[in-house]
Amino acid sequence: MKAGRVRFVADSRTYQRRRPRSVISVLLALLVTGCGGYMAKTDGLRKALGTSAPNDALAEANKALGVDKAEALPRKPNADTPLLLVERATILQALGRYKESSRDFQIADKQLDVLDLTDDATGKLAKYLFSDDATIYKAAPYEKLLLNTVNMINYLARGESSGAMVEARRFLVNRRYLERITDNRAKSMLALGSYLCGIAFEMGGEPQQAIRHYGDALDAGGVPVLSETVASLMSRKRVQDGRFAGLRTAKNEEPVSDIGYVLVIVQAGMTPYKIPERLPIGAAIVASSDPNRRGALSPADQRRAQRFALKGVLKWVNYPKLVRGISRGTQVSADVEGQRLLAGVAFDAGVAAKTHHDEYKAGMIAAAIVRLLTRAIAGGIGEAAGKKLTNSGIAGLLIGLAVEGAMTAADTPDTRSWVTLPRRFWLAYGHLNAGEHLVRVRVGNQARMRKIAIKPGQISVVNVSDIR
Amino acid sequence: MKLRIISLFAAIGLLFSLGCSGQPAFVRGSDVPELDNFALSTGLDKKDLERLFNENAKSLQESGIMRKWKRWSMEDKEASVSISQIANQTTEHIDGELKTLLSKFETQLANSGFVRVIDQAAQLSLIENMKKQQSAAFDPDNAAQLGKAIGVKYIITGKLYTNDEKSGRERRVQYFLFMRVLEVETGAVRWQNEANLTKGLIN
Numbered sequence: 007m008k009a010g011r012v013r014f015v016a017d018s019r020t021y022q023r024r025r026p027r028s029v030i031s032v033l034l035a036l037l038v039t040g041c042g043g044y045m046a047k048t049d050g051l052r053k054a055l056g057t058s059a060p061n062d063a064l065a066e067a068n069k070a071l072g073v074d075k076a077e078a079l080p081r082k083p084n085a086d087t088p089l090l091l092v093e094r095a096t097i098l099q100a101l102g103r104y105k106e107s108s109r110d111f112q113i114a115d116k117q118l119d120v121l122d123l124t125d126d127a128t129g130k131l132a133k134y135l136f137s138d139d140a141t142i143y144k145a146a147p148y149e150k151l152l153l154n155t156v157n158m159i160n161y162l163a164r165g166e167s168s169g170a171m172v173e174a175r176r177f178l179v180n181r182r183y184l185e186r187i188t189d190n191r192a193k194s195m196l197a198l199g200s201y202l203c204g205i206a207f208e209m210g211g212e213p214q215q216a217i218r219h220y221g222d223a224l225d226a227g228g229v230p231v232l233s234e235t236v237a238s239l240m241s242r243k244r245v246q247d248g249r250f251a252g253l254r255t256a257k258n259e260e261p262v263s264d265i266g267y268v269l270v271i272v273q274a275g276m277t278p279y280k281i282p283e284r285l286p287i288g289a290a291i292v293a294s295s296d297p298n299r300r301g302a303l304s305p306a307d308q309r310r311a312q313r314f315a316l317k318g319v320l321k322w323v324n325y326p327k328l329v330r331g332i333s334r335g336t337q338v339s340a341d342v343e344g345q346r347l348l349a350g351v352a353f354d355a356g357v358a359a360k361t362h363h364d365e366y367k368a369g370m371i372a373a374a375i376v377r378l379l380t381r382a383i384a385g386g387i388g389e390a391a392g393k394k395l396t397n398s399g400i401a402g403l404l405i406g407l408a409v410e411g412a413m414t415a416a417d418t419p420d421t422r423s424w425v426t427l428p429r430r431f432w433l434a435y436g437h438l439n440a441g442e443h444l445v446r447v448r449v450g451n452q453a454r455m456r457k458i459a460i461k462p463g464q465i466s467v468v469n470v471s472d473i474r
Numbered sequence: 475m476k477l478r479i480i481s482l483f484a485a486i487g488l489l490f491s492l493g494c495s496g497q498p499a500f501v502r503g504s505d506v507p508e509l510d511n512f513a514l515s516t517g518l519d520k521k522d523l524e525r526l527f528n529e530n531a532k533s534l535q536e537s538g539i540m541r542k543w544k545r546w547s548m549e550d551k552e553a554s555v556s557i558s559q560i561a562n563q564t565t566e567h568i569d570g571e572l573k574t575l576l577s578k579f580e581t582q583l584a585n586s587g588f589v590r591v592i593d594q595a596a597q598l599s600l601i602e603n604m605k606k607q608q609s610a611a612f613d614p615d616n617a618a619q620l621g622k623a624i625g626v627k628y629i630i631t632g633k634l635y636t637n638d639e640k641s642g643r644e645r646r647v648q649y650f651l652f653m654r655v656l657e658v659e660t661g662a663v664r665w666q667n668e669a670n671l672t673k674g675l676i677n
């Protein structure tokens with residue numbers, strides 16, 4: 007009984023000592039969960055676009071940007087503004103508001119840096135993944151290249167070759183830069199961009215440049231309608247590229263004067279996005295300890311983490327987990343007055359996002375563990391330092407908690423990514439008689455009609471990106 | 475001890491207030507003479523356009539074709555000139571700036587009194603057609619064809635292109651403005667010059 011009372015007193019004392027900590031911890035937890043980060047901020051627009059309601063998505067994007075209309079730009083931009091402008095630009099493009107979409111893309115393009123983790127020490131990865139949501143987002147290489155690619159579509163759909171060629175050149179500059187910092191797997195993302203560069207230069211009356219870009223698209227793995235596009239260009243403009251030597255003999259044909267060309271671009275589905283995920287410490291140590299993975303946990307840190315885990319100091323780690331977006335399968339078709347156009351998937355952004363994420367997953371979890379270890383140690387140091395400064399246990403504890411709280415807040419995973427990016431890009435190509443035509447695009451059980459004017463010898467581009 | 479804590483919080487408060495006090499304000503170039511001297515982007519601003527323009531205009535002023543036009547002017551003959559367009563072959567969306575550059579060139583030529591400048595607005599549809607095939611406008615044959623259609627003796631064309639490089643956060647854009655005067659009848663190049671400037675983003 008006595009022992010029980012002693013135990014009770016001890017528990018009570020512990021309770022009294024812990025009360026400020028508990029209250030502050032609850033407040034901090036509320037603060038951290040209250041600021042749901044980018045994922046929470048863009049949840050509305052992502053869901054609206056995902057249900058093919060781009061007008062609602064636009065209203066949500068404006069709300070997230072703190073403006074009341076699509077023409078407006080935020081008066082006080084913050085760290086999320088460039089990425090939110092990319093989201094709004096994508097939505098505006100889906101609505102066919104190409105000029106406004108270009109403006110938003112261009113502003114964002116100048117502010118978004120590329121994430122370069124070539125020499126990725128865990129510290130750098132950790133900074134990117136956890137503390138940097140207070141700074142401007144650093145785009146993944148595939149996102150940066152797609153930004154120019156998707157903006158090129160804005161100009162192509164309006165028939166503005168000059169602007170499309172500017173975006174094509176910007177794509178080339180980024181491509182050259184990214185080729186230095188990414189490996190060969192990145193090549194797959196270049197085929198669509200290079201193909202559209204070719205279309206831009208063909209539209210701008212520079213066939214020799216165009217065929218060079220088509221050649222680059224071929225080198226990067228090609229796109230479904232590449233050979234038809236190149237055969238048509240070669241027959242009309244008498245240009246050639248060694249990479250299409252076989253094609254020239256096989257498919258070269260005499261140009262027909264009253265024929266024009268149509269390229270249909272369909273962007274459907276939603277790319278995977280990131281959510282904050284809590285992972286038990288044991289599972290986290292296992293997932294991050296593969297020495298063959300980039301930024302894996304060092305043996306010393308593994309031992310430290312296991313020690314802290316056994317003491318019960320570390321229980322969970324937070325990291326940005328990639329979750330599925332919307333996949334539309336392959337049921338996409340385009341036809342003009344009953345004539346089916348050749349079509350196929352040119353790029354799968356979902357695969358690119360997953361590949362990029364998987365490459366750094368172990369490193370991300372390792373970085374989360376290292377940050378947590380640092381936090382635990384810094385919390386202790388803060389408490390000791392506070393005690394010395396104030397000679398008061400309670401004040402010292404508060405300072406220690408403030409340090410720990412600050413580190414907890416900083417450990418909120420950065421869930422930013424281009425969430426409105428379509429999952430897949432389809433291309434359809436064909437030739438039509440000069441004049442007005444109706445193009446019908448089907449994605450699953452939804453259809454869209456677009457009117458186009460075909461001019462002899464010229465390419466018209468149709469974009470459909472409002473069916474997700 | 476209390477004093478030290480109060481001082482610490484006071485210092486933090488002061489830092490916060492200093493950090494938040496910088497409110498942006500609109501200014502006039504006449505009030506802030508240095509305003510035009512700062513580069514705010516790697517695009518072209520007024521100062522860059524003036525530099526590119528001045529260099530090419532100076533070269534044209536000193537050229538043989540200008541001396542010929544002056545001589546004709548004294549003999550009561552007038553050369554008719556049109557400026558077709560300056561093709562944007564850069565990595566920047568600067569079509570608006572190029573139109574400004576073109577207008578400056580046109581204004582200077584018109585005010586020189588040596589040549590008769592054909593108003594571009596009068597040839598809008600032809601120019602629009604050439605814009606559809608931008609590079610074609612710079613091609614001597616096509617420019618000569620355009621000149622014949624407009625009914626001028628000389629046509630001025632140009633192109634602005636860039637060499638754009640990037641490394642990490644750093645970026646360098648080298649601009650080259652290439653301009654030429656073509657004789658419509660023969661397609662011969664009577665003057666050409668290239669002006670250049672570099673802009674960059676450095677850490």
